[in-house]
Amino acid sequence: MTLIEMKDVWKTYPNGVMALNGIDIYIDKGEFVYVVGPSGAGKSTFVKCMYREEKPTKGSILIQGTDLAKLRERHIPKMRRKIGVIFQDFKLLPKLTVYENVAFALEVIEESPKVIRQRVMEVLDLVGLKNKARSFPDELSGGEQQRVSIARSIVNRPPVIIADEPTGNLDPETAWEIMDIFKEINERGTTVVMATHNKDIVNSFKKRVIAIEGGRIVRDEQKGEYGYEI
Amino acid sequence: MKSRTLKRHFAEAFKSLGRNGWMSFASVSAVTVTLLLVGVFLVVLLNLNHLASQIEGDVEIRAYIDRTTKQTEYNDLQQKMEQIPNVNEVKFQSKEDGLQELIKSLGDEGKAFSSLKNENPLPDAFIIKTKKPQDTSTVASEIEKYDHIKKVDYGQGTVERLFKVTGVARNVGLVLIVGLIFTAMFLISNTIKLTIVSRRKEIEIMKLVGATNGFIRWPFFIEGFVLGLMGAIIPILVVVFGYQFLHGQVNNQLDTVFVKLLPVYPMVLQLSVMLAVIGGLIGVWGSMTSVRKFLKV
Ligand SMILES: Nc1ncnc2c1ncn2[C@@H]1O[C@H](COP(=O)(O)OP(=O)(O)OP(=O)(O)O)[C@@H](O)[C@H]1O
Ligand SMILES: [Mg+2]
Numbered sequence: 016m017t018l019i020e021m022k023d024v025w026k027t028y029p030n031g032v033m034a035l036n037g038i039d040i041y042i043d044k045g046e047f048v049y050v051v052g053p054s055g056a057g058k059s060t061f062v063k064c065m066y067r068e069e070k071p072t073k074g075s076i077l078i079q080g081t082d083l084a085k086l087r088e089r090h091i092p093k094m095r096r097k098i099g100v101i102f103q104d105f106k107l108l109p110k111l112t113v114y115e116n117v118a119f120a121l122e123v124i125e126e127s128p129k130v131i132r133q134r135v136m137e138v139l140d141l142v143g144l145k146n147k148a149r150s151f152p153d154e155l156s157g158g159e160q161q162r163v164s165i166a167r168s169i170v171n172r173p174p175v176i177i178a179d180e181p182t183g184n185l186d187p188e189t190a191w192e193i194m195d196i197f198k199e200i201n202e203r204g205t206t207v208v209m210a211t212h213n214k215d216i217v218n219s220f221k222k223r224v225i226a227i228e229g230g231r232i233v234r235d236e237q238k239g240e241y242g243y244e245i
Numbered sequence: 246m247k248s249r250t251l252k253r254h255f256a257e258a259f260k261s262l263g264r265n266g267w268m269s270f271a272s273v274s275a276v277t278v279t280l281l282l283v284g285v286f287l288v289v290l291l292n293l294n295h296l297a298s299q300i301e302g303d304v305e306i307r308a309y310i311d312r313t314t315k316q317t318e319y320n321d322l323q324q325k326m327e328q329i330p331n332v333n334e335v336k337f338q339s340k341e342d343g344l345q346e347l348i349k350s351l352g353d354e355g356k357a358f359s360s361l362k363n364e365n366p367l368p369d370a371f372i373i374k375t376k377k378p379q380d381t382s383t384v385a386s387e388i389e390k391y392d393h394i395k396k397v398d399y400g401q402g403t404v405e406r407l408f409k410v411t412g413v414a415r416n417v418g419l420v421l422i423v424g425l426i427f428t429a430m431f432l433i434s435n436t437i438k439l440t441i442v443s444r445r446k447e448i449e450i451m452k453l454v455g456a457t458n459g460f461i462r463w464p465f466f467i468e469g470f471v472l473g474l475m476g477a478i479i480p481i482l483v484v485v486f487g488y489q490f491l492h493g494q495v496n497n498q499l500d501t502v503f504v505k506l507l508p509v510y511p512m513v514l515q516l517s518v519m520l521a522v523i524g525g526l527i528g529v530w531g532s533m534t535s536v537r538k539f540l541k542v
Contacts, residue, residue: 089457094455095454096455108447123455123456124456125249171454
């Protein structure tokens, strides 16, 4: 079943940079997709369009049948709840504990306290941080912080999570720990789209690979290779 | 909205007020200074207006009649004056009454004129009141053209000057108040902008996890409103107690010139409500304009 469908998507930034030049793609429910390509190829722009941080200049992006390109401003929040996002720099709130950081995602969508407590402990267990619930982000290692941000992205059970270089700031070993969590999440049925420069991971944990260069898809293979020298 | 959510918004607002203590203090001070000036201006302006309208109300036209005029022509004259559109009422004043009034208005010095009673130098007169005091001079010049009118008197010059002064005072006061309010709004929007910058990341994450704009705005709305209200406290106290004091001091002295200040109540209560509302609006407006930019993520 198709979860995400991009049809002839173009993105030109206001400064004239043509970041995406006609992208067509289908991503099915439950897939694990790497997005690779050289720096400046348009990977971040590609994923940003998926969660409507950027609006495409042309074309349509359907997520579960809703066209993000046509989405009204006030319908964006509802749509965002269907998509978990993870960044290279974690984006945690430094003054909140691990527990509060994760609960935050549910509080702002007005979940009941009971549901919040139960779900937060559930996902903290999944990422292996149950015992650090009361710690603050600056008391955690980079890998642990990224696990908190993953916990936050999945706590409201979105059908898809989108990660932009989630292991970019981590050493290889920690990067693999993070990958294990993504694997686990994917096995539970959540679709994962991940932009990455990590050759090692792409080549070892083989999944679908979409390669972007100059804003175009130049390769799309099941169980693909990273394909670039670093 | 759920009451749990509302509680959260209030908690967030007050947390931010405390966390940005100095900034909050700066915003409150800005509103305080503005509202103080606005309050004082309003008190002065309202009183000036009140005094002016008391004086304006006293303005009347006296049209003196030629001694040769026959009694029958008096009625025609009165009717003609009454038909001028801007005229409110026309009263006849005989020369005897005129003298009486003159003597009374001059007090002790007037006694000297008592001897004139037998050979009264004053002519008969009509006293004309216009509907609006500002029409006085046009009506006067109209009447001046009539037959049998010897002279028209309405404090020429003085009246025009009075109207000019009250008119200018009203406009200047209005411009000043509007200017002050805009300055305060600008200051508050800038200070709240700074508190928002420090919460930029929080807003960004809220948006990413699907919080609605309304949800994000609420705490800032409350924060702005509270800042504005706090800024109104000192000005309200100053207006209430200051005016009470001033009124006690000044009003008795004014008695001698037949004018009065506005009574303390209900004016200070109305002004207090007004200052609180202006403060709240300035705060809300300031915070909403600065939050708007950050919501476009
Ligand atoms: N907000 C923006 N405004 C203008 N141009 C931008 C903006 N974001 C990206 N670009 C430009 O668009 C092009 C694609 O950028 P993008 O960030 O998508 O690349 P990327 O593949 O993610 O690169 P990297 O691997 O370095 O993260 C680049 O030329 C970049 O300079
Ligand atoms: Mg990028």
